[in-house]
Amino acid sequence: MLLEAPFTEEKIRALRVGDMVEITGVVYTGRDAVHKYLHDGGKPPVNLKDSIIYHCGPVVVKEAGKWVVKAAGPTTSIREEPYQGPLMEQYGIRAVIGKGGMGAKTLQYCQKVGGVYLHAVGGAAQVLAERVVAVKGVHLAEKFGSPEAIWEFQVERFPAVVTMDSHGGSLHAQVLEESAAKFKQLLG
Amino acid sequence: MDARALQKNLLELIRRTSAELPTDVVRAVEAGARKEKAGSNARYALEVIRDNIVMAKDKSQPLCQDTGTIICYAELPKWCDERTFRSAYEKAVVEATRVGYLRQNSVDSVTGANSGDNLGPGNPSFHFHQATGRALTVRMMLKGGGCENVSSQYSLPDTKLGAGRDLEGVRRVVLDSVLQAQGKGCGPGILGVCIGGDRGMGYVAAKETLFRELDDTNEDPRLAKLEKRIMKEGNSLGIGPMGFGGATTLLGVKFTHRNRVPASFFVSIAYMCWAFRRNGFVLSEGGRITRWLYDS
Known part of the structure; x- marks a missing residue:
């Protein structure tokens, strides 16, 4: 299904674990340095109200004066677990794209503020880079370096799966539980 | 020269x-996609992976x-x-x-x-x-770092897993490593496993055994049997591509072995992501x- 900007609370609350979405709108990249910076009280250089944060350190080069995205797959999200929930609440971030899922704290905040976790396909750097149709800007690049900067990506039909929703559902917790039960059975 | x-x-x-990607890996990804239900999260992930493989080759990019x-x-x-x-x-x-x-x-x-x-x-x-x-x-x-982070090494016996110093013990810890990895190593994954050796040699040998073709058969019949069994049981865990749930958790399992000192029994597992x-x-x-x- 399509998930188009503006990313309102209503649209996000309608999403359920297992939904396969295609995102169209602006997403902001942010990984370790950005999360720590905002957590420590740094001022966000963009308006994060109803925004989507993408855990991604892209490869972006300038060709003929224009930014071109060469690779833009997700990075492991769990590193932002201490910061993510509180930042979602403080700035109104509606969704997080990443890989590997996040923990109980983020899941609680998703329920509280109306947020979701969107799992992109890890390693699919080329498919995902192609869905970035324009680079609208870059922030904090001088401070943190290119992969850790906030890139403002216009994306079109960017594919992801809802693996944590605003109703307490987590595909990660569910798969872990089911596979652990099967494992126990195999070990006898 | x-x-x-x-x-x-x-x-x-x-x-x-x-x-x-080498064709043996591409074939394994395609076979995995055919096993997943149409419209499932697992099928979707494998289709994105397949498109990505084609696109990277066409564009000559990572x-x-x-x-x-x-x-x-x-x-x-x-x-x-x-x-x-x-x-x-x-x-x-x-x-x-x-x-x-x-x-x-x-x-x-x-x-x-x-x-x-x-x-x-x-x-x-x-x-x-x-x-x-x-x-x-x-x-x-x-x-890549994601799959390296979920690689693991066990020391037998492992009381918690009921794993003794024999091939049954090896089976138990290898399956545990798949459970612990979930989707975090960008599965479906390929396991290179070394039984024995010291800690350093174990990991080196485990990685080296990944060079075998995915569809070959181990020349040691005992290890060939174990590879087949882990492949089947690992997939039955239902972790699936990216940990989304599904039938394709592993694309291959390769075993090798090295002698050990009497006091040690290590099992080293090199987990490799689908981007093999x-x-x-x-x-x-x-x-x-x-x-x-x-x-x-």
Whole structure:
């Protein structure tokens, strides 16, 4: 299904674990340095109200004066677990794209503020880079370096799966539980 | 020998390895997709993966932005000494990084500084052997951080898992490693497992066994049987591609073994992601590539 900007609370609350979405709108990249910076009280250089944060350190080069995205797959999200929930609440971030899922704290905040976790396909750097149709800007690049900067990506039909929703559902917790039960059975 | 020609061939090896998956891996991904239900999250993930494989090859760009640890195994004949080879390989790596076949991926573990050219202590990671004939054989692997982070090593016996010092104990810890990894290593994954050895040798051998073709059969019938069983049982865990749930958790299982001291019994498991980047070639004394080790 399509998930188009503006990313309102209503649209996000309608999403359920297992939904396969295609995102169209602006997403902001942010990984370790950005999360720590905002957590420590740094001022966000963009308006994060109803925004989507993408855990991604892209490869972006300038060709003929224009930014071109060469690779833009997700990075492991769990590193932002201490910061993510509180930042979602403080700035109104509606969704997080990443890989590997996040923990109980983020899941609680998703329920509280109306947020979701969107799992992109890890390693699919080329498919995902192609869905970035324009680079609208870059922030904090001088401070943190290119992969850790906030890139403002216009994306079109960017594919992801809802693996944590605003109703307490987590595909990660569910798969872990089911596979652990099967494992126990195999070990006898 | 012509060091510049060697460097040029090595640059092509790096490009191919980073952008093109060997056909045995592509076939395994396609077989996995056929097993997943239409419209499922698992099928969706494998379709994106398949599209990504095609696109990276067409564009000659890295399959995954994490171009990983660069691991090189070389069998050197008498006409090429280790220093000459190392220098040519390092130059090829610097050039590959400059043109974007490789990401800047070498970080000083004390200062946190990125060297910017993929060179530094231990980078690339070389394993040299003396060749028996006149041909030079190079194999390389790019192993990303996500799958390296979920690789693991067990010391038997393991009371919690009821794993003793026998093949049944090995089975138990290997299945546990798959459970612990869930989807975090960018599955469906491929396991390289070494039974025995010391801790260091165990991991080196576990990675080296990943060079086997995915659909071959272990020449040791006991290990062949164990590989089949782990493959079946691992997939029955239902973790699926990316941990989304599904039938395709593993694309392959490869075992090897090394002798151990009586006091130790290690099982080392190298988890490899679906972006299983490995290739190699055989070079004649005249500097010509006579054969690529994998179709891509």
